Amino acid sequence: MSWMNTAHIALLERFLDVNAMRQSIVTTNVANVDTPGFRRRRLQFQDLIYQNLVAPGAAATQQTTFPTGLQIGLGARTAASEIIQQQGDFNQTGNPLDVTIQGPGFFQIQLPSGEVAYTRSGAFHLDQTGIIVDAQGNQLQPALTVPASATNITIGNDGTVSVTLPNQAQAQQVGSIQLATFANPGGLNSVGNNYFLETTASGNPIVGTPGGTEGLGSIQQGVLENSNVDVVGEFIQMIVAQRSYEANSRVVKAADGMFQTINGLIA
Numbered sequence: 001m002s003w004m005n006t007a008h009i010a011l012l013e014r015f016l017d018v019n020a021m022r023q024s025i026v027t028t029n030v031a032n033v034d035t036p037g038f039r040r041r042r043l044q045f046q047d048l049i050y051q052n053l054v055a056p057g058a059a060a061t062q063q064t065t066f067p068t069g070l071q072i073g074l075g076a077r078t079a080a081s082e083i084i085q086q087q088g089d090f091n092q093t094g095n096p097l098d099v100t101i102q103g104p105g106f107f108q109i110q111l112p113s114g115e116v117a118y119t120r121s122g123a124f125h126l127d128q129t130g131i132i133v134d135a136q137g138n139q140l141q142p143a144l145t146v147p148a149s150a151t152n153i154t155i156g157n158d159g160t161v162s163v164t165l166p167n168q169a170q171a172q173q174v175g176s177i178q179l180a181t182f183a184n185p186g187g188l189n190s191v192g193n194n195y196f197l198e199t200t201a202s203g204n205p206i207v208g209t210p211g212g213t214e215g216l217g218s219i220q221q222g223v224l225e226n227s228n229v230d231v232v233g234e235f236i237q238m239i240v241a242q243r244s245y246e247a248n249s250r251v252v253k254a255a256d257g258m259f260q261t262i263n264g265l266i267a
Helices: 003-033 231-266
Strands: 040-049 048-056 070-073 076-083 090-092 099-102 105-109 116-119 140-141 150-155 159-165 173-178 177-182 189-191 195-197 206-207 218-221 223-225
Touching: 003 040, 003 076, 003 231, 150 218
Parallel strands: 099 223
Antiparallel strands: 040 076, 048 070, 090 223, 099 218, 105 116, 105 140, 105 177, 116 195, 150 159, 159 173, 177 206, 189 195
16 A cells, blocks of 8 residues: 555544544534533634645745745644533523523532532422432532421522521521632533533632622523523534535545556556
């Protein structure tokens, strides 16, 4: 096999890797279309190094230079998978412990490891002691306890949690939900279960009151935020990836056939 054939096979393998990763991102997005608060990802690409057959600006004669040069690219690679923080649609549930963030921000969740995770999913519940927890049983931070005798739970736009107790006319405040935001939410680390962890790239969390001066969104009770996945758009991306691979494969095969013909003529 000639070096030209080997180079084309390597190029085709890179096309395969790029499009396989794109398909993987699309598959994950579509699989989580019904996951509350899920944030879709978008793959970013970069071109690879170039073979400089004629460098731009190289001397053509003693008085002139080549204005553009001749460079042959060596394909593309995946550079990053960006988290798209666009707000998802709202779903009215009527459940008093279903809450959503209208605007920027994340709920804070205490993990068993002691770390604080961040999520957009506001589907909360009460555990056996009345503490507000998420679907995995991890506590919302700061911790909030609802008395077992409470007949009504009200969560204000500023995160204030109040309950109505038997034989009491006035609601009793039991705490408040605080939100966190980051200078670069795209730098958060996805760890599954709808959780993000802070990283050096995301910066430290900025914690504050919903709707306050920190630029955090407000709280809406009885509402869940849907995934921000656009199913139609994802299927378009899937088709583009398939067509891109097919086109690249045909180009490489055609070029390889041309070089085989040239090698045959030289031989």
